[in-house]
Amino acid sequence: MTRTISFAGLAAVVGTEVAVSGWFEVGQDRIDAFAEATDDRQWIHVDPERCARESPFGAPVAHGFLTLSLLPAMLESALTIEGMRMGVNYGLNKVRFPAPLPAGSRVRARWTLAAADPIEGGLQLTWDVKIEPASPSGASVRPVCAAEFLIRAYG
Structure with a gap:
């Protein structure tokens, strides 16, 4: 469910979890398309048979940068900022990939x-974001990505 907050109200929610995205499927088709788009065809991402034989993960895993590239869509699915006329990806201060993301997993982001x-003209928003995989048992799991994501927001 998308949360709506006003541009003027952003300062009041600093230090709190503002939103949680919907679930995003990271299937082998998406991984293969990312591999083609970026020329990163390392076998741990695109060769299920070899992964079954040789990988410690037993199956293909998503590229870390594929996981990271989902951030804008995840934020859009989670949050509407009323009164913001434009947002610009300004960069990242920190990114880590603490756990692998097996092909076929679902992930969501906590913002x-x-x-x-x-x-000038707006706010620089610093988001601490954790991308977490779905857990079949509902137990807490390590995030597959943790990032400090900067957005320049203009009202």
Whole structure:
């Protein structure tokens, strides 16, 4: 479910988890398409038979950068900022991939607003985001990506 917050209200939610995205499927077709788009065809991503024989994961895993590239869509699925006329991806301060993401998994992102710093015409938003895989048992699992994501937001 998408949360709606006003542009003016962003400062009031700094330090809190603001939104959780919907689930995104990361199937082998998506992994293969990413491999083609980026010329990163390493066998641990695209060769299920070899992965079954040689990989410690037993199956293909998603590229870390594929997981990271889902951030804008995940944020859009989770949050609407009323009064924001434009948002620009400004970069990343930190990115880690603490756990592998097996092909066929579902993931979602948890968005905590760490800072909302004034810039000319808007705010620089610093998001602490964790991408977590679905757990069949419902138990807590390690995130597959943890990032500090910067967005320049203009109202």
